Amino acid sequence: MPSFPLNQHTSPPSLPYLSSHSALEPSICEHSITRHHTKHHQTYVNALNAAEAAYTNASTPKERIPLLASLKFNEGGPRALRRRQQGHRRRAQGRPLKSPIEQVWGSLDSIQGSGWVWLGYNTQTKRLEIATTPNQDPLLRLVPIIGVDIWEHAFYLQYLNVKPDYLNAIWNVINFEEAEARLSRLPATPSSKRDPPTERCTSLKN
Structure with missing residues (x-):
């Protein structure tokens, strides 16, 4: 079995995509980011x-x-939080990423799910897919493009129990520039054929 270097993990890491903890105001409040x-x-x-x-x-x-x-739980948590931080930034809605999303699902509204929700790229099928991961399980099958944290601690300080308001606001701070950069580094663009959502897709609006 593998061994590990002891106490090699430190925190908090830097936030290269955010100038400060208040950078996502008012969609995500400073208190939530700081916590x-x-x-x-x-x-x-x-x-x-x-x-x-x-x-x-x-x-x-x-x-x-x-x-x-x-090990799985506590390693998955930091990885998911890092991906979330890298994927959030105040940016205009991206067009190159929006187009393949609409080709597969019809609209941005259709790609929302529950739990930790990921928009990822399947390198085998060369297509964008939506996946949910329970608890802090890492995303293994897909290359992450966008991740949305649906744990209560992600929104309760600001939005209390009104999850739909949080989910509506999160789109104001998605870093589409970074998402498109991730997509552009992959070997091929998603197929233009539109397929219905998979059984794993559930609405975040429920």
Whole structure:
């Protein structure tokens, strides 16, 4: 089984796509960004360091196997938060990305789902897809283009229990420039053939 360097994870990381914690106001308030950046992320990192230390110090597979769930959860959290931070920035709505989205799903409204929701690129089919990941499970099958955090802590400080308001506002701060850059680095553009949404797609408006 693998070993890990101890206590190599630090937090909070820099936010290269945000000039400050208030950069996404008023769509996402400064308090929410600050809490995500300095509290939630730090909790994941502390727990990840502890889990890696326990895993490395464990002497038998029986001791190590129960730690795998903690490693998965606490490694997935920081990765998802980093992708979310990289994908959020005040930008005009992008056109090159909008076109393939509309070709497959008809409109931006149709790509919304529940949980951690990702717009990703399938390198096998050369198409954009929507996927949801429970808890902090990492996105493995697709290359992430846009990620939206639907955990309650992402919106409750500002939007309380009115999730639709948060989901409407999040589109004001999606970094379409970064999303399009990710898409342009991939080997081929999505197919122009429009298919109905897959069974994994659910509406965020419900």
